[in-house]
Amino acid sequence: MTENTAIEEERDDDAYVLDKGTVAAVLEAVEQRDSKRLAELTEPLHPADIADLLEQISEADRHELIRLYGREFDGDVLAELDEGVREDVVETLSPEALAGAVRELESDDVVDIIEDLDEPQQEAILDALEDADRVAVEQALTYPEFSAGRLMQRETVTVPEHWTVGEAIDFLRSAEELPEQFYHVILVNPRHEPVGYVTLGRLLSSRRDTKLKDITEDSFRTFQVNEDEADVAYAFNQYHLISAPVVDEQGRLVGVITIDDAMNVLDEEHEEDILRLAGVGESSMSDNVLETTRQRFPWLAVNLVTAIIASLVIALFEDTIARFVALAVLMPIVASMGGNAGTQSLTVAVRAIATRDLTGSNVWRVIRREALVGLANGLLFAVIMGAVGVIWFGSPALGLVIAAAMVINLVVAGLAGILIPVVLEKLGIDPALASGAFVTTVTDVVGFFAFLGLAAIFLL
Amino acid sequence: MTENTAIEEERDDDAYVLDKGTVAAVLEAVEQRDSKRLAELTEPLHPADIADLLEQISEADRHELIRLYGREFDGDVLAELDEGVREDVVETLSPEALAGAVRELESDDVVDIIEDLDEPQQEAILDALEDADRVAVEQALTYPEFSAGRLMQRETVTVPEHWTVGEAIDFLRSAEELPEQFYHVILVNPRHEPVGYVTLGRLLSSRRDTKLKDITEDSFRTFQVNEDEADVAYAFNQYHLISAPVVDEQGRLVGVITIDDAMNVLDEEHEEDILRLAGVGESSMSDNVLETTRQRFPWLAVNLVTAIIASLVIALFEDTIARFVALAVLMPIVASMGGNAGTQSLTVAVRAIATRDLTGSNVWRVIRREALVGLANGLLFAVIMGAVGVIWFGSPALGLVIAAAMVINLVVAGLAGILIPVVLEKLGIDPALASGAFVTTVTDVVGFFAFLGLAAIFLL
Numbered sequence: 001m002t003e004n005t006a007i008e009e010e011r012d013d014d015a016y017v018l019d020k021g022t023v024a025a026v027l028e029a030v031e032q033r034d035s036k037r038l039a040e041l042t043e044p045l046h047p048a049d050i051a052d053l054l055e056q057i058s059e060a061d062r063h064e065l066i067r068l069y070g071r072e073f074d075g076d077v078l079a080e081l082d083e084g085v086r087e088d089v090v091e092t093l094s095p096e097a098l099a100g101a102v103r104e105l106e107s108d109d110v111v112d113i114i115e116d117l118d119e120p121q122q123e124a125i126l127d128a129l130e131d132a133d134r135v136a137v138e139q140a141l142t143y144p145e146f147s148a149g150r151l152m153q154r155e156t157v158t159v160p161e162h163w164t165v166g167e168a169i170d171f172l173r174s175a176e177e178l179p180e181q182f183y184h185v186i187l188v189n190p191r192h193e194p195v196g197y198v199t200l201g202r203l204l205s206s207r208r209d210t211k212l213k214d215i216t217e218d219s220f221r222t223f224q225v226n227e228d229e230a231d232v233a234y235a236f237n238q239y240h241l242i243s244a245p246v247v248d249e250q251g252r253l254v255g256v257i258t259i260d261d262a263m264n265v266l267d268e269e270h271e272e273d274i275l276r277l278a279g280v281g282e283s284s285m286s287d288n289v290l291e292t293t294r295q296r297f298p299w300l301a302v303n304l305v306t307a308i309i310a311s312l313v314i315a316l317f318e319d320t321i322a323r324f325v326a327l328a329v330l331m332p333i334v335a336s337m338g339g340n341a342g343t344q345s346l347t348v349a350v351r352a353i354a355t356r357d358l359t360g361s362n363v364w365r366v367i368r369r370e371a372l373v374g375l376a377n378g379l380l381f382a383v384i385m386g387a388v389g390v391i392w393f394g395s396p397a398l399g400l401v402i403a404a405a406m407v408i409n410l411v412v413a414g415l416a417g418i419l420i421p422v423v424l425e426k427l428g429i430d431p432a433l434a435s436g437a438f439v440t441t442v443t444d445v446v447g448f449f450a451f452l453g454l455a456a457i458f459l460l
Numbered sequence: 461m462t463e464n465t466a467i468e469e470e471r472d473d474d475a476y477v478l479d480k481g482t483v484a485a486v487l488e489a490v491e492q493r494d495s496k497r498l499a500e501l502t503e504p505l506h507p508a509d510i511a512d513l514l515e516q517i518s519e520a521d522r523h524e525l526i527r528l529y530g531r532e533f534d535g536d537v538l539a540e541l542d543e544g545v546r547e548d549v550v551e552t553l554s555p556e557a558l559a560g561a562v563r564e565l566e567s568d569d570v571v572d573i574i575e576d577l578d579e580p581q582q583e584a585i586l587d588a589l590e591d592a593d594r595v596a597v598e599q600a601l602t603y604p605e606f607s608a609g610r611l612m613q614r615e616t617v618t619v620p621e622h623w624t625v626g627e628a629i630d631f632l633r634s635a636e637e638l639p640e641q642f643y644h645v646i647l648v649n650p651r652h653e654p655v656g657y658v659t660l661g662r663l664l665s666s667r668r669d670t671k672l673k674d675i676t677e678d679s680f681r682t683f684q685v686n687e688d689e690a691d692v693a694y695a696f697n698q699y700h701l702i703s704a705p706v707v708d709e710q711g712r713l714v715g716v717i718t719i720d721d722a723m724n725v726l727d728e729e730h731e732e733d734i735l736r737l738a739g740v741g742e743s744s745m746s747d748n749v750l751e752t753t754r755q756r757f758p759w760l761a762v763n764l765v766t767a768i769i770a771s772l773v774i775a776l777f778e779d780t781i782a783r784f785v786a787l788a789v790l791m792p793i794v795a796s797m798g799g800n801a802g803t804q805s806l807t808v809a810v811r812a813i814a815t816r817d818l819t820g821s822n823v824w825r826v827i828r829r830e831a832l833v834g835l836a837n838g839l840l841f842a843v844i845m846g847a848v849g850v851i852w853f854g855s856p857a858l859g860l861v862i863a864a865a866m867v868i869n870l871v872v873a874g875l876a877g878i879l880i881p882v883v884l885e886k887l888g889i890d891p892a893l894a895s896g897a898f899v900t901t902v903t904d905v906v907g908f909f910a911f912l913g914l915a916a917i918f919l920l
Contacts, residue, residue, distance in 0.1 A: 018816070018819060018821065020819070020820040020821060023819075023820075023821040024821075046698075046699055048698050048699060048700075049698075052816070052817070053821075055817065056817070056819060056821045056822040057821065057822070058825060169664065172664045172665055173664065173665060175665060178661060178665050179661075181659075181661070181702075182661050183643060183660075183661075183702075199641075200643075200660035200661060200664060201638060201639075201641070201642050201643075201660060203664075204629065204632045204633065204660060204663070204664070205632055205633060205635060205638050236723070237723055237724070237727060238506075238508045238509075239506055239508060240508075240720045242641075242643075242719075242720065259702075259719050259720065259723065260700045260702065260719065262723075263696070263697055263719065263722075263723045263726065264697070266723065266726070266727065267697060267726065267730075270727075270730040270734070271811065271815075273734065274730070274733065274734050274737070274807060274811060275807060275808070275811065277734070277737075277738075277807075278737075278803050278804050278806075278807030278808075279800060279803070279804055280804045280807060280808055283808050284817070285812050285817045285818055285822060285826055287829075288829070289829050289832045289833055289836065290836075292829060292830075292833045293833045293836040293837055296801070296804050296833065296837060297837055297840065299800065299804065300797060300800055300801060300804075300837055300841065303796060303797060303800045304793070304797060304841060304844065304845070306796075307792060307793040307796040307797065308793065308848070310792055310793075310796075311789050311790060311792060311793055314788060314789045314792070315789045318785045318786075318788075318789065321781075321785050321788050322782065322785045325778045325781050325782045325788075326778075327788075328774060328778075328781050328785075328787075328788035328791075329771050329774045329775045329778065330771060331788075331792075332767060332770055332771060332774070332791075332792060332795065332904070332908075333764070333767040333768065333770075333771055335792065336763060336766075336767040336770075336900075336904075337760060337763060337764060337767065340739060340759065340760055340763045341756070341760060343738050343739070344738055344739055344740050344756050344759065344760075346738075347734060347735060347737075347738030347740060348735070348738075348740055348743050348745075351731065351734060351735065352745050355731075356478070356512070357512070357515065357516070357744075357745045358745055359478060359480070359483075359516060360480040360483075361478065361480060361483040361484075361513075361516045361517065362516040362517070362745060365518060366745055369747075369748070369749050369752060370752075372749045373749055373752045373753045373756065376749065376750075376753040377753055377756060377757055377760055380757065381760065381764060384764065385764070388768070440796075444792070444796075448792075
């Protein structure tokens with residue numbers, strides 16, 4: 001207990017939230033158009049923190065800041081920005097400042113920036129690049145969006161497969177230019193197909209006459225250039241990879257993906273799942289009212305349709321309700337419990353599909369489990385609600401009806417929560433996106449129908 | 461469009477789901493007690509995949525498999541297993557097999573395994589370790605749970621800060637034993653405080669007489685041993701770290717955390733957030749019916765209380781409903797739209813708090829935005845539902861009442877969705893865990909009260 005408290009306290013003075021004082025000081029410098037003070041304040045900040053700052057201030061302040069910042073705008077900040085804000089910043093930067101910023105970047109970062117921009121903005125950035133970089137970026141853009149080809153860096157460190165440790169070290173020492181980040185030396189055969197890799201640590205600690213082939217890592221695996229980046233990220237996490245070669249359709253080495261890129265993708269995939277489950281497509285703190293309204297409207301519209309369907313079910317029983325108004329008081333409880341149980345079951349299923357923990361091998365066992373869990377919780381809450389019904393309205397018959405409806409709806413909720421995402425996945429539809437609406441419709445319709453239907457039969 | 465389809469297709473024959481045929485073949489070998497065939501089948505699998513297999517088969521099959529597997533049980537599989545299944549496997553393994561398995565592991569993996577187990581199981585594993593490892597594990601267990609100290613590996617590669625590249629390389633070549641994984645050489649001062657690090661790539665490509673001090677990385681930062689692992693993971697992701705030294709309270713180096721550990725923590729944090737938002741504490745596909753029922757009951761109980769509160773609001777208007785049953789038909793629509801809008805706003809807020817994108821600098825602007833988005837969507841759906849009300853029930857007054865209630869509830873939903881998680885975070889309560897119940901209670905109560913209250917005033 002004391003251990004947890006210590007951690008909680010540390011969280012409170014959170015070291016990684018941009019400190020409010022810094023933001024206020026930056027805004028003051030912007031207001032006073034004091035570019036020297038602005039440079040002093042931002043100088044010690046990491047580009048990722050400057051990007052966060054640009055996202056957190058208002059649009060007007062952001063434009064002022066960029067104008068003051070002028071030509072010193074750091075390309076790395078551009079790479080760290082959220083899509084929406086990045087578009088705004090690219091539009092605000094002068095052509096010279098934009099050219100200066102992107103010229104500093106590695107080609108994979110430029111690809112990352114350029115792929116989300118509009119055509120004219122893309123042109124502006126491509127024009128700013130040197131010829132070699134421009135070709136590299138255009139080449140990368142020919143790979144499908146969200147593919148390994150877009151994620152990889154083209155700079156690789158390769159040696160012939162028959163070399164020794166000594167030869168590899170001498171080669172590295174004499175190399176003109178090495179990538180900023182590399183963790184392995186990749187062994188290639190004469191057809192330039194990667195056949196294994198050796199970690200730099202192993203290279204440094206092995207005898208010079210050791211054959212590289214004899215000290216390659218077991219973890220070695222390659223990715224296809226067209227492979228989905230989400231699958232790549234999954235494999236990095238599952239197999240604890242640090243870097244991995246990317247090959248084209250002929251199996252030839254074309255680039256390398258490193259774990260920090262994979263971590264980024266994993267983070268984005270999670271973000272997407274969590275937002276989709278809540279019916280929010282994309283979203284950022286810096287989106288304005290119009291963008292946010294537009295993002296949220298479609299899901300609310302879908303929900304309106306499902307709510308109206310549920311209302312149609314209620315309308316079938318208008319006479320019953322008119323004669324026994326207690327039903328109107330209690331019916332939302334049955335629907336709400338079903339909705340929540342369904343969401344529990346659904347969320348667990350969606351996550352398990354995403355993490356490959358729900359497969360053909362265990363799906364039937366999990367379906368059976370969800371039905372039984374629904375039954376168990378249904379019986380528990382049937383007893384509780386039955387008692388509430390009797391005490392509140394003094395009617396044992398009403399207690400029995402609500403108890404029975406509760407059991408039925410929680411079993412159905414458990415089943416719908418697992419079956420709907422599994423079927424959607426089979427149909428190639430993202431279960432995170434579409435399951436919620438279906439599950440709620442099922443639990444609302446079944447909940448109202450079971451409760452009011454049983455009431456119509458047994459209470460009148 | 462064609463690009464996306466190509467990716468979808470690739471996803472279908474998913475290379476990273478344990479192939480159904482393999483699982484079936486393994487189960488057949490287990491049934492026939494054919495341990496030679498079992499070894500053949502599992503030999504090519506990665507420990508992470510064997511762990512997945514053990515999680516996906518039934519408990520009875522798992523026990524049979526472990527008995528057949530006998531003494532060859534791989535420690536790495538143990539490290540990859542989910543908590544619940546791991547406990548089961550540790551209990552099923554013979555003491556000799558368990559001892560053999562844990563002795564192969566690095567001390568940080570043993571810590572990871574041992575911290576979730578019961579006391580007697582912990583003892584069994586500690587007894588199996590060699591003395592040096594046992595001390596290392598016991599030392600690590602003195603750090604708080606979920607701290608950097610638990611996450612780090614104790615094996616580090618350090619050199620005096622005044623050394624040259626040549627001295628460092630000679631030291632590495634002659635070192636008796638180097639950690640399995642390392643990406644940096646850490647520079648320490650005479651008090652054993654880390655002062656910088658050099659990547660192995662930079663070391664290999666620099667001249668022998670270069671001072672290490674002159675080629676250290678800008679990205680260098682250290683973590684406190686008691687720091688929350690979630691903060692460490694955040695910093696790795698935010699600042700693109702690959703590895704980072706961990707220091708004790710005196711600032712002395714005690715270990716190093718690498719990006720793959722951080723990636724794991726990030727993954728677990730996300731999992732926790734997504735499950736907590738849905739009211740599921742912990743959960744795994746391998747949990748049985750009893751465990752799952754127990755995990756889901758508490759949240760359903762909370763939801764029952766909030767549903768009953770909403771029902772009490774409805775009960776206030778029993779007379780109104782008795783005289784105008786259409787209200788019972790329409791009232792769930794208002795509540796449901798509010799609940800969904802609140803969940804959207806809430807999920808975005810909870811994520812933004814977790815990713816440090818919602819801070820003191822922008823919280824007021826975001827609150828204002830949520831209120832305005834609620835107003836905008838409220839007005840849109842007011843028009844739609846007003847029309848539905850008029851067409852369905854032929855009553856313009858009813859249409860106006862539901863339209864007004866819709867606007868009120870969507871504005872309240874937007875505000876509740878942002879304010880409740882922000883306040884909970886300030887109070888030190890995990891907003892992912894508790895916000896849902898509060899937000900739904902608010903939107904149900906406000907939805908029913910606004911709709912039925914306005915109806916009581918204007919329709920009777």
